[in-house]
Amino acid sequence: MSVRRYHSQLRQGAAERRAETHPLTWRLREDGTMVGLEEYVEKKGYAAVREVLNHRTADDVIKTMKEANVRGRGGAGFSAGVKWSLTMKGPDIPRGYLVCNADEMEPGTFKDRLLLEQQPHLLIEGMILAGYANDSCFGYIFLRGEYLEAARAVQRALDEARAAGWLGADIAGSGFDFDIALHSGAGRYICGEETALINSLEGRRANPRDKPPFPGQSGAWGKPTVVNNVETLCNAPGVMHHGAQWYQELSGELSDDGGTKLYGVSGKVNMPGLWELPIGTPASELLERAGGMRDGRTLKTWLPGGGSTGFLLPEHLDSPLDFDSIGKLGSRLGTGLLTVVNEDQSVLALVRNLEQFFARESCGWCTPCRDGLPWTVKLLQALERGEGEPRDIEMLDKLADDLGPGKTFCAHAPGAAMPLQSALKYFRDEFERGVTNPAGVTHDEPMPVGEA
Numbered sequence: 042m043s044v045r046r047y048h049s050q051l052r053q054g055a056a057e058r059r060a061e062t063h064p065l066t067w068r069l070r071e072d073g074t075m076v077g078l079e080e081y082v083e084k085k086g087y088a089a090v091r092e093v094l095n096h097r098t099a100d101d102v103i104k105t106m107k108e109a110n111v112r113g114r115g116g117a118g119f120s121a122g123v124k125w126s127l128t129m130k131g132p133d134i135p136r137g138y139l140v141c142n143a144d145e146m147e148p149g150t151f152k153d154r155l156l157l158e159q160q161p162h163l164l165i166e167g168m169i170l171a172g173y174a175n176d177s178c179f180g181y182i183f184l185r186g187e188y189l190e191a192a193r194a195v196q197r198a199l200d201e202a203r204a205a206g207w208l209g210a211d212i213a214g215s216g217f218d219f220d221i222a223l224h225s226g227a228g229r230y231i232c233g234e235e236t237a238l239i240n241s242l243e244g245r246r247a248n249p250r251d252k253p254p255f256p257g258q259s260g261a262w263g264k265p266t267v268v269n270n271v272e273t274l275c276n277a278p279g280v281m282h283h284g285a286q287w288y289q290e291l292s293g294e295l296s297d298d299g300g301t302k303l304y305g306v307s308g309k310v311n312m313p314g315l316w317e318l319p320i321g322t323p324a325s326e327l328l329e330r331a332g333g334m335r336d337g338r339t340l341k342t343w344l345p346g347g348g349s350t351g352f353l354l355p356e357h358l359d360s361p362l363d364f365d366s367i368g369k370l371g372s373r374l375g376t377g378l379l380t381v382v383n384e385d386q387s388v389l390a391l392v393r394n395l396e397q398f399f400a401r402e403s404c405g406w407c408t409p410c411r412d413g414l415p416w417t418v419k420l421l422q423a424l425e426r427g428e429g430e431p432r433d434i435e436m437l438d439k440l441a442d443d444l445g446p447g448k449t450f451c452a453h454a455p456g457a458a459m460p461l462q463s464a465l466k467y468f469r470d471e472f473e474r475g476v477t478n479p480a481g482v483t484h485d486e487p488m489p490v491g492e493a
């Protein structure tokens with residue numbers, strides 16, 4: 042397999058990464074090529090599966106995950122242990138499915154890609170443990186369609202694991218049967234929403250489903266289904282191997298959340314990339330590790346975890362990057378990959394670009410999202426051209442409110458509202474500078490198809 046060609050790679054050398062402190066990345070090779078089965082097993086790979094499947098109950102696995110407080114790394118931060126405990130299971134309940142969400146289309150996010158391409162056996166091990174805990178009969182990896190190299194790596198790892206008896210019937214002589222299939226999506230952001238993902242997996246149109254019932258009650262093909270993010274599942278082997286207390290202590294005094302986080306930085310920095318650090322590490326440290334701002338420019342603003350999170354300011358850089366701390370600042374940790382913006386860049390243009398993406402990726406089921414997002418784009422484009430009307434900014438405030446939580450079927454629209462609302466709060470002057478068109482002149486010509 043080839044050496045990495047893109048700059049989105051782990052920036053920590055092997056000397057810094059140890060099994061006790063870097064459970065997600067300590068086995069990664071310096072050249073970025075995939076860790077195959079032999080090497081993975083040599084480095085204690087699948088040891089947690091052998092131990093757990095033969096000596097521990099499913100309830101015990103769930104209890105340990107709960108105690109470790111592994112919070113979902115897909116963006117919402119919901120406890121994996123709690124999710125697993127809520128999945129319907131028992132003698133009268135049909136065995137369901139475990140789905141790994143590897144759709145990763147959040148703008149500015151490229152963390153799962155690293156794990157999928159370079160260490161797919163860690164994911165498979167995590168999925169076997171999750172499948173055992175949830176009494177799942179089969180697992181799926183729902184992969185973003187464009188991740189071709191990840192598809193090759195995951196398929197190779199699945200074949201290797203099956204040939205070695207880590208997948209299939211009677212895994213490690215435990216009596217537990219479980220297998221995993223790779224399913225590549227068609228490259229749509231909405232397929233990352235867990236119920237839209239399930240619809241897509243079933244071969245239906247990728248619209249989110251009404252909840253309840255939640256997937257843990259009735260998911261894929263009407264069976265109890267657990268959906269977890271790649272990074273969340275990759276945490277399970279370490280937790281089972283070292284215990285809940287070890288996981289909790291990884292973050293030390295930095296955060297009440299346990300474990301490490303695969304953080305990243307992109308944008309106008311000297312060295313974009315990924316770092317595995319204790320959860321709660323402040324953004325200031327990440328920025329420093331990324332070599333600071335490029336060309337000596339000044340930081341203007343930053344998104345903490347992808348395009349669907351809210352802008353924060355330089356004064357927020359020392360806040361812990363964890364779910365609750367970033368929530369208290371009015372944003373979201375999201376995926377934990379920072380997008381850094383310098384003083385020369387236009388926030389208005391950045392927000393317009395993001396809203397174009399969100400408008401294009403709307404599934405079209407709810408009116409505020411289907412109609413509100415293209416309208417938002419049109420107003421932002423007018424302001425960008427300097428042809429905005431005085432009422433446009435008020436209208437953007439209203440549209441952002443209409444896209445907010447509780448008004449649509451899924452979190453796509455509230456996610457799209459976050460960068461808009463926070464940009465209007467912190468950088469309103471940029472929007473106001475786009476207002477030159479006298480009141481009364483409208484720009485309500487139909488938007489060309491495909492523009493938004």
Ligand SMILES: Cc1cc2nc3c(=O)[nH]c(=O)nc-3n(C[C@H](O)[C@H](O)[C@H](O)COP(=O)(O)O)c2cc1C
Nearest residue numbers: 113114115142144145233234235269270273452453
């Ligand atoms: C529009 C939209 C896109 C999403 N995309 C992803 C994604 O690509 N990967 C992911 O893990 N979660 C994504 N999510 C969150 C999932 O719905 C779900 O919460 C997550 O997969 C649960 O895993 P976790 O508990 O391990 O975080 C998305 C949510 C929304 C609303």
Ligand code: SF4
Nearest residue numbers: 404406407410449451
């Ligand atoms: S919020 Fe948008 S993406 Fe989500 S269901 Fe409604 S229309 Fe579809």
